[in-house]
Amino acid sequence: MSNVDFHYIEHASDAMAEAYGRTLSEAFANSAKALVNIVCDLSKIDPNKSVIVETEGFDQISLLYNWLEKVLLTLMVDNIALANFEVTIERSRDKYKLTSMCRGEAFSEQKHHYKVEVKAITYHEMKIFKRNDMFIVQFIVDL
Numbered sequence: 001m002s003n004v005d006f007h008y009i010e011h012a013s014d015a016m017a018e019a020y021g022r023t024l025s026e027a028f029a030n031s032a033k034a035l036v037n038i039v040c041d042l043s044k045i046d047p048n049k050s051v052i053v054e055t056e057g058f059d060q061i062s063l064l065y066n067w068l069e070k071v072l073l074t075l076m077v078d079n080i081a082l083a084n085f086e087v088t089i090e091r092s093r094d095k096y097k098l099t100s101m102c103r104g105e106a107f108s109e110q111k112h113h114y115k116v117e118v119k120a121i122t123y124h125e126m127k128i129f130k131r132n133d134m135f136i137v138q139f140i141v142d143l
């Protein structure tokens with residue numbers, strides 16, 4: 001395992017990541033770190049700017065998909081590379097709501113060592129489960 005928060009799993013053509021947390025919120029925060037680290041060097045991001053990211057889902061899987069999509073759009077459209085995520089997940093009767101205070105900085109290809117373009121988040125093989133009191137989030141991104 002290359003990181004205690006997440007690691008990558010061999011995949012034929014795309015990028016597959018697994019993120020961990022003691023809580024579901026922590027696993028979602030670490031899934032965002034894994035996603036950003038696919039595109040650029042997470043360790044080079046200076047968390048000097050705050051951004052609030054909110055999304056909803058009808059279940060945990062749709063919430064994860066929508067969350068990762070928002071993080072990717074923040075990077076690719078808003079040009080903000082995020083590195084720190086304080087995630088809160090609330091469940092109501094018919095939906096899940098995620099709110100995150102995120103920290104990062106303006107994206108720079110040179111500073112953040114741009115690696116590869118993520119075309120899309122996919123539902124393919126997306127999973128959320130518990131193992132040994134740890135939440136595990138697994139996802140694939142289309143490169």
